[in-house]
Amino acid sequence: MLDSFELRNFKSARDLKVRLAPLTVLTGLNGSGKSTVLQAIALLKQSLRVGVLNQELLLRGPLVRLGRSEDVRFENAESDEISFVVRTPNGDIRLSSPTIPDRDILPLSYHGDIDDLVTQFEVGFQLIQADRITPVGHYEEASTSQRATGWLGCRGEYTVDFLSQNQSKRIPVGRLFPREHSSLSAELLNQVAPTESLLDQTSGWLQHLSPGVRPRAAGVELAEATSLRFSYTGTTVDSSSREHRPSNVGFGLTYCLPIIVACLAAENGALLLLENPEAHLHPRGQSALGQLLAQCAADGVQIIVETHSDHILNGIRIAAKQGDISSDDVAVHFFSRDIESGESSITSPILHANGRFSDWPEGFFDEWSRALDQLLDI
DSSP states (O other), X not given: OOOEEEEEEETTEEEEEEEOOSEEEEXXXXXXXXXXXXXXXXXXXXXXXXXXXXXXXXXXXXXXXXXXXXXXXXXXXXXXXXXXXXXXXXXXXEEEEEOOTTOSEEEOEEESOHHHHHHHHHSSOEEEOSSOOOOOSEEEOOOHHHHHHTOOOTTSTTHHHHHHHHTTOXXXXXXXXXXXXSSSOHHHHHHHOOSSBHHHHHHHHHTTTXXXXXXXXXXXXXXXXXXXXXXXXXXXXXXXXXXXOGGGSOHHHHHHHHHHHHHHHOOTTOEEEEEOTTTTOOHHXXXXXXXXXXXXXXXXXXXXXXXXOHHHHHHHHHHHHHTSSOGGGEEEEEEEEOTTTOOEEEEOOOBOTTSOBSOOOTTSSOHHHHHHHHHXXX
């Protein structure tokens, strides 16, 4: 597990230190530096190799494509070096690279146990970007090596194949969807999700988005592809509908599928980087995803999530209040960027056990109260 991450002269981060917890929430206005943190971690993941003496920083790779060195160097940097400090339970690893004009592969020097950092990245790493799979007829099959590591793809493009291959995988008790629901009957939940398998638990969490829905993933013979279909069911065995194409049941169900599957299937010690899990979802579904993130992080998975949703945040806050996750295991960082210097900075309100924050910085999910003030202004 990563304890903290420091960035110097990288993109909008002149000198930025971010505390990382089992569940770390990155918030703030667009262009404030949230993605910079996720990209920096993904950059190290795609660059570092076990047992290699002369490491290199690969600015264009399978996870992130950041351009050339002049594109990632902080615009007003006083030095030509970009650097990172990663703290793990075993100590600090310091990494640095000179910025060489017009180069996208940079020499990388380091101090500390680099193999420890590589190991931290090796266990169940997933990066699920904001640009995810959309409803289509078929989805690409993962390769043999991708299946072996459980890789879902940066866009979640192998999620349907993973679900097809692992639908019977037993999900840890700590991540099971809550069966006590204010508006859904126990009969419906038992009909839709009767077991603790990956497929059933995915269906269970999807009930917060579209009650009665159930996905089915299956390989397409001789096509090197998998298909995804959704059906609807009621509380009786014979109430199931025909199967529907993803494009006919709403965009959000397909779009959030990689997030749900990544959280449910992640092995203990895995690191998940998630961008905007709330996209295309109803507020109730967003809140449920916040609950899922909290339960997953409390179950031994480290999650770093970038979000603009107060509903995601509130789902996490409620989970802390209910004791589903310790408030000490949640770090929330609000990013802002100075207009003149272009430098990112963070404010980190503390989440208390009662679900409340120690303070509420200006701009931190305060648009609702601003709008309410205007509506009530006579």
